[in-house]
Amino acid sequence: MTQTAAIDPRLFRQALGSFVTGVTIVTTRDPDGRPVGLTANSFNSVSLDPPLVLWSLALNSLNLPAFRDAGYWVVHILAAGQRDLSQRFASRGADKFAGLDYTTGPGGVPLLDGCAARFVCRAAFEHEGGDHAIFVGEVVDLSIDTAAPLVFHGGQYGQMMPAGRRPARPEDAEAGEFGRYFTGHLLGLAYNAAFADIRREYRRRGLRGSDYTVLASLGLGDGLTRDGLVSRAGNGGVVLPEDAIDRLVARGEVAVEGDRLHLTAQGRAQLAELVTVAETTQRQLDERLTPAEMALLHQLLEKVSGAPETA
Ligand SMILES: Cc1cc2nc3c(=O)[nH]c(=O)nc-3n(C[C@H](O)[C@H](O)[C@H](O)COP(=O)(O)O)c2cc1C
Structure with missing residues (x-):
């Protein structure tokens, strides 16, 4: 794939940061049965029927082999109070599950609690996406909670505030x-x-x-x-x-x-x-x-x- 020389990578990152996203943790189990996962905000919906979602994983991620091999993975949409959990799963190579309570779903995938929503997915496709691999999964189970979501914008965590009524004007x-x-x-x-x-x-x-x-x-x-x-x-x-x-x-x-x-x-x-x-x-x-x-x-x-x- 050819690269467009005109795009300054720093500016590209900065411009992407102006797109407000939620924050997810995607988990699975590696071939040795160990729970693995990472923080990702590249999550998006793809299709309603069949129900498909996607996210992308950096090719240099230590977890790439585990996700390539996985039959199932789980996307957890984090709640506003789960910032520390997000940081924990954004730490490269750390044992992210140490001391953490979790249950398991199909294929032994780790399920975390307290999230705003959770999608259990059967791995469907993997696409090439430059320096990332794009994983598409079919949602086989989901749960949803009333917790307010954690938000990410411009490299910073935030929280949702409904637009509400217009502010006072002169x-x-x-x-x-x-x-x-x-x-x-x-x-x-x-x-x-x-x-x-x-x-x-x-x-x-x-x-x-x-x-x-x-x-x-x-x-x-x-x-x-x-x-x-x-x-x-x-x-x-x-x-x-x-x-x-x-x-x-x-x-x-x-x-x-x-x-x-x-x-x-x-x-x-x-x-x-x-x-x-x-x-x-x-x-x-x-x-x-x-x-x-x-x-x-x-x-x-x-x-x-x-x-x-x-x-
Ligand atoms: C808010 C946020 C969003 C992130 N989104 C992604 C993402 O979509 N894909 C990705 O590969 N890494 C993403 N990262 C970075 C990974 O979480 C981080 O590199 C992690 O250490 C990868 O772990 P691993 O190398 O142990 O797999 C994100 C980090 C943060 C804080």
Whole structure:
């Protein structure tokens, strides 16, 4: 086959990277009965009737002989939470199945769990594809899960985000619509919703919002000075009223030792009960969002708030 001299290989790779794909792990068993596999994003559908799929394998892959010889192979479409598994199966020559739980399918092919979908294929054809071999398989069994898929784009992993509604545009302000789309407005609504139960609980206990801030700040770092506490509250966007600290001293929830403030046993118990309410709120949010959505939400909120990003 002749090669087109005009195509710069680096640019070719880069351009291919702009095509968004999922990530798969393709597995089979080698002639010695050992489970083998690798990460591949060259997977694609070929035909509905008969049900055919394909993927391509680099000719320099250590697994080429195993796949050429295989009667069956399995394509696992990875879920968003399986990034580490993807990395493991992208490590050349490693014992990728060491310590991994798997079951087996036809011909002893290894089946991995927790994927977004899985296709068990009978090897049908092998085609020449330059420096890759193209394997076409007939799907003989499949399973599907509701897990969100892992995504690959431009050499990086990502996750799916539905297109959703269009973002706010300046014209919306004139149409009187801007308020609905203003990020600050939506963040305010989300903040109120997230704090509703905690707010109800501290009010029931005769506490104000600023009292909760004082307790929470000392919970994070007992032994702050008055100035230190005011500045910590300020970092969280709260301006403490003059009497905020003395109110809690009078209630017996904060004690003053020299120039340092401490939670008393009563203050610590009060805070622990409020934290329990916060944990329930978080659990409810965790049930409404997928882990991938929650990770993305935190990442975006950290970006919007300017808070240091967590790993
Ligand atoms: C996201 C991603 C997609 C990949 N897609 C393919 C592919 O389609 N075909 C391929 O041969 N290698 C692909 N690779 C590279 C292989 O996973 C990698 O070279 C692996 O080490 C091969 O293992 P082996 O040499 O032990 O067979 C991909 C790697 C990543 C991270």
